[in-house]
Amino acid sequence: xxSSGSGYDLSAATFSPDGRIFQxxxxxxxxxxxxxxxxxxxxxxVVLGVAKPLYHKMIVPTTASYKRIHTVDVHAGVxxxxxxxxxxxxxGRAQEEAADWQEHYGSKVPPHVLADRLGHYVHYxxxxxxLRPFGASCVLGGYDVDTKECGLYMLExxxxxxxxxxxxxxxxxxxxxxxxxxLNLHKQDAESSMDVxxxxxxxxxxxxxxxxxxxxxxxxxxxxxxxxxxxxxxxxHAPIPKDVLTAAKEWxxxxxxxxxxxxxxxEEAMEEG
Amino acid sequence: xxxxxxxxxxxxxxxxxxHTTRPIxxxxxxxxxxxxxxVMLAADTLLSYGSMAKTMNASRLMEIDQTLIGASxxxxxxxxxxxxxxxxxxxxxxxxxxxxxxxxxxxxxxSMWNYLRVVMYHRRNKMNPLWNSVVVAGKDGxxxxxxxxxxxxxxxxxxxxxxxxxxxxxxxxPLLREKWRPDMDEGEARALLEDCMKVLYYRDCxxxxxxxxxxxxxxGVLISEPYELETSWAGSTDYIPLNTPLALP
Amino acid sequence: xxxxxxxTDVTVWSPEGRLLQVEYAMExxxxxxxxxxxxxxxxxxxxxxxxxxxxxxxxQKKLLEIDDHMLVGIAGLTADARTLAKYMRNECxxxxxxxxxxxxxxxxxxxxxxxxxxxxxxxxxxxxxxGLLVASVDPLTQKPHLYQTCPSGNLYExxxxxxGARSQSARTYLEKHHETFGDASRDDLIVHALxxxxxxxxxxxxxxxxxxxxxxxxxxxxxxxLEGDALQPFLDRLELKGGDDDEEEAGDDAAAExxxxxx
Numbered sequence: 001x002x003s004s005g006s007g008y009d010l011s012a013a014t015f016s017p018d019g020r021i022f023q024x025x026x027x028x029x030x031x032x033x034x035x036x037x038x039x040x041x042x043x044x045x046v047v048l049g050v051a052k053p054l055y056h057k058m059i060v061p062t063t064a065s066y067k068r069i070h071t072v073d074v075h076a077g078v079x080x081x082x083x084x085x086x087x088x089x090x091x092g093r094a095q096e097e098a099a100d101w102q103e104h105y106g107s108k109v110p111p112h113v114l115a116d117r118l119g120h121y122v123h124y125x126x127x128x129x130x131l132r133p134f135g136a137s138c139v140l141g142g143y144d145v146d147t148k149e150c151g152l153y154m155l156e157x158x159x160x161x162x163x164x165x166x167x168x169x170x171x172x173x174x175x176x177x178x179x180x181x182x183l184n185l186h187k188q189d190a191e192s193s194m195d196v197x198x199x200x201x202x203x204x205x206x207x208x209x210x211x212x213x214x215x216x217x218x219x220x221x222x223x224x225x226x227x228x229x230x231x232x233x234x235x236x237h238a239p240i241p242k243d244v245l246t247a248a249k250e251w252x253x254x255x256x257x258x259x260x261x262x263x264x265x266x267e268e269a270m271e272e273g
Numbered sequence: 274x275x276x277x278x279x280x281x282x283x284x285x286x287x288x289x290x291x292h293t294t295r296p297i298x299x300x301x302x303x304x305x306x307x308x309x310x311x312v313m314l315a316a317d318t319l320l321s322y323g324s325m326a327k328t329m330n331a332s333r334l335m336e337i338d339q340t341l342i343g344a345s346x347x348x349x350x351x352x353x354x355x356x357x358x359x360x361x362x363x364x365x366x367x368x369x370x371x372x373x374x375x376x377x378x379x380x381x382x383x384s385m386w387n388y389l390r391v392v393m394y395h396r397r398n399k400m401n402p403l404w405n406s407v408v409v410a411g412k413d414g415x416x417x418x419x420x421x422x423x424x425x426x427x428x429x430x431x432x433x434x435x436x437x438x439x440x441x442x443x444x445x446x447p448l449l450r451e452k453w454r455p456d457m458d459e460g461e462a463r464a465l466l467e468d469c470m471k472v473l474y475y476r477d478c479x480x481x482x483x484x485x486x487x488x489x490x491x492x493g494v495l496i497s498e499p500y501e502l503e504t505s506w507a508g509s510t511d512y513i514p515l516n517t518p519l520a521l522p
Numbered sequence: 523x524x525x526x527x528x529x530t531d532v533t534v535w536s537p538e539g540r541l542l543q544v545e546y547a548m549e550x551x552x553x554x555x556x557x558x559x560x561x562x563x564x565x566x567x568x569x570x571x572x573x574x575x576x577x578x579x580x581x582q583k584k585l586l587e588i589d590d591h592m593l594v595g596i597a598g599l600t601a602d603a604r605t606l607a608k609y610m611r612n613e614c615x616x617x618x619x620x621x622x623x624x625x626x627x628x629x630x631x632x633x634x635x636x637x638x639x640x641x642x643x644x645x646x647x648x649x650x651x652x653g654l655l656v657a658s659v660d661p662l663t664q665k666p667h668l669y670q671t672c673p674s675g676n677l678y679e680x681x682x683x684x685x686g687a688r689s690q691s692a693r694t695y696l697e698k699h700h701e702t703f704g705d706a707s708r709d710d711l712i713v714h715a716l717x718x719x720x721x722x723x724x725x726x727x728x729x730x731x732x733x734x735x736x737x738x739x740x741x742x743x744x745x746x747x748l749e750g751d752a753l754q755p756f757l758d759r760l761e762l763k764g765g766d767d768d769e770e771e772a773g774d775d776a777a778a779e780x781x782x783x784x785x
Contacts, residue, residue, distance in 0.1 A: 007527075009537070010527060010528070010531075010534055011534070012533075022537075023534065023535055026535035026536065026537055026538075026539055027535050027539065028539070029535070029537070029538055029539025030535070030539035030540070031539070032539065033538075033539055056678075056680075057697055057700070058680050058681045058682050058683060058693075058696065058697060058700050059678060059679065059680055059681075060679040060680060060681060066678075066679065070367070071366070071367040072367060073363065073367065074363070083541070083674075084675075084676060085635060085636075085638065085639035085642065085674055085675025085676055086639065086643070086675075088632075088635065088636065088639065088675075089636065089639055089643075092636065095364070095367055099360055099363065099364065102360065102363075103356070103360065106356075125643070129533070129645075130533060130644065130645035130646075131533060131643060131644060131645070132532070132533035132534065132535060132541075132642075132643055133535070134643075135535065135539060135541070377662075380621070381623075383622060383623075384621040384622055384623050386622075387620065387621050387622030387623075388620055388621055391619065391620045414662065
């Protein structure tokens with residue numbers, strides 16, 4: 001890194017001569033090295049997904065200490081990645097913000113407010129030398145009880161909290177982004193727009209694709225953790241039912257195999273040509 | 274100038290700071306019995322403002338995580354307790370490492386009753402009590418046994434097969450004690466509670482004949498819609514407590 | 523040294539997105555004497571290797587009671603562990619007072635992990651230099667759980683694990699046998715724990731009733747500590763040191779212990 005060693009990158013309270021805050025960028029590196037998180041805002045709900053490698057034989061796979069998607073309030077959830085202890089703090093803060101809103105206004109916090117408040121919190125840690133920025137990022141999905149609409153947001157280590165149709169962060173974000181763009185998620189009015197059932201399948205597909213393409217994970221077992229908010233979940237944030245998840249995985253694997261075969265045919269055709 | 278406020282406060286020992294010293298908007302008795310296969314509560318739906326009937330359709334029974342809470346006394350305090358428990362429940366459900374299988378509630382009736390004791394006792398020690406007597410009814414997740422308990426505004430806890438707050442503690446308890454059996458079925462429990470609610474309606478000027486019943490059983494929790502008890506002042510001796518001689522000796 | 527400028531403060535990220543002070547704190551876990559933990563479907567057992575600092579000193583306590591249903595084994599800075607144990611005991615008492623029931627272990631572990639995290643994000647204090655293995659039984663389900671904490675604030679639940687100096691050999695042993703632990707009896711678990719510990723003893727020393735320590739919690743069994751003479755019958759059941767398990771010690775510690783920062 002060209003800047004390291006310059007002395008302008010040792011504190012979040014220091015700007016570099018060209019106007020960057022390196023400590024925040026470095027914190028972002030912790031996210032870029034961590035597992036991929038994907039979120040899709042479909043026309044009738046939101047889907048969150050994480051792929052977890054089972055990197056240790058003796059770890060208990062069902063344990064909640066291994067959970068990467070958390071429920072913030074009945075109607076909102078976050079999928080986390082990065083330095084996980086930091087991520088847990090973000091989740092805790094999100095839960096506090098939701099409870100705080102409920103206490104004051106007696107209603108469920110709208111997702112955009114939750115994202116905004118969480119953004120403020122994360123941003124605060126980018127201002128002081130005595131604190132360090134969060135080395136974690138999270139994708140937040142929520143349901144607005146008043147407008148009856150869902151929202152999908154991503155929190156970044158710099159405090160940004162943008163709204164998305166589809167979003168990916170973590171190690172495989174480039175590949176995932178390319179895949180998400182193919183889905184035309186932003187054309188929500190079109191007849192071809194995606195429903196949650198299809199979104200679930202596609203999230204599973206992208207995560208499995210990433211796992212297969214990653215050389216480090218070769219052969220190692222991997223577990224998918226997916227959640228959604230939609231009519232089927234009564235507009236609550238809930239893990240995706242096991243049968244739906246199994247079906248999505250099967251579909252994803254079939255699709256990927258087909259695509260592989262197509263590629264091979266193309267290659268063969270090229271060679272023959 | 275700056276010291277005035279402080280001076281004013283410290284120079285008035287005869288008028289010490291005080292919090293709630295009496296309830297304002299109140300609900301009357303809550304009754305509860307355990308029966309064979311469950312536990313049942315009853316409360317009327319009247320709120321009184323002093324001796325004025327303020328509203329006739331306020332529920333004083335609530336469900337939280339498969340546990341029933343019923344309260345007499347200051348209704349705003351009960352609403353605060355309600356919110357507090359709901360927040361607590363949400364916090365426990367979405368707790369970071371929460372791992373529950375199925376519908377197992379995060380807090381059992383007994384632990385909620387214990388938690389309320391801590392809250393009530395703490396508030397009373399701060400001379401700022403929540404002015405309620407709360408009945409807690411539910412099921413113990415581990416043993417499957419039914420639970421019926423009470424916490425008052427001082428933080429006193431009681432656990433029993435029958436429970437009555439407010440005037441019910443005076444006029445309901447003797448009737449409940451006399452009629453209660455551990456093997457009574459749901460219908461008998463309901464009849465007993467309705468009888469007691471009638472007596473309270475006749476005798477307690479802050480009670481009403483519009484009531485709700487609620488139960489916790491193997492099927493879960495059910496709170497009835499408010500309904501009217503059949504009462505009659507004319508030609509009825511219902512208003513006379515059982516075992517009371519009709520004529521003075 | 524080039525990387526030195528990023529490794530003296532906890533609140534500074536390295537250009538690679540690492541927290542070097544936290545990683546150094548994790549090194550101190552490896553300095554402590556070994557501690558192993560394993561569980562069956564009914565019991566959770568911890569084993570530890572006690573050190574004595576001199577001939578005139580007692581062996582240092584390695585297994586600490588937290589509550590009837592919970593104990594911790596420590597590796598690293600003992601004084602740091604004591605702070606954490608005190609905190610955990612307090613939380614357990616508090617839970618009992620407020621809810622009338624023993625503290626759910628997973629809830630406590632989340633709080634302990636967050637306590638670790640806090641030290642890594644503020645300038646106020648250094649990270650904890652200790653790793654904990656926590657053996658517990660969930661009071662509601664009566665199921666055993668084994669947790670492991672790390673100075674980074676990461677938290678894991680394991681079927682079996684080991685921390686501290688020369689713990690790789692114990693992990694190799696546990697990894698080889700862990701699939702049989704599920705239905706193992708309480709006594710078998712104890713023997714497994716001791717057997718795993720044998721490989722952690724330094725070259726010229728051996729596992730004795732003086733330096734070994736075993737702690738148990740289980741379904742309907744409150745915290746029990748086995749030390750001294752009570753341990754002898756179990757030690758007698760051990761395969762003698764030098765058995766075939768030791769040959770697998772080859773695994774290099776560095777690779778296996780690089781995991782705690784993992785995300």
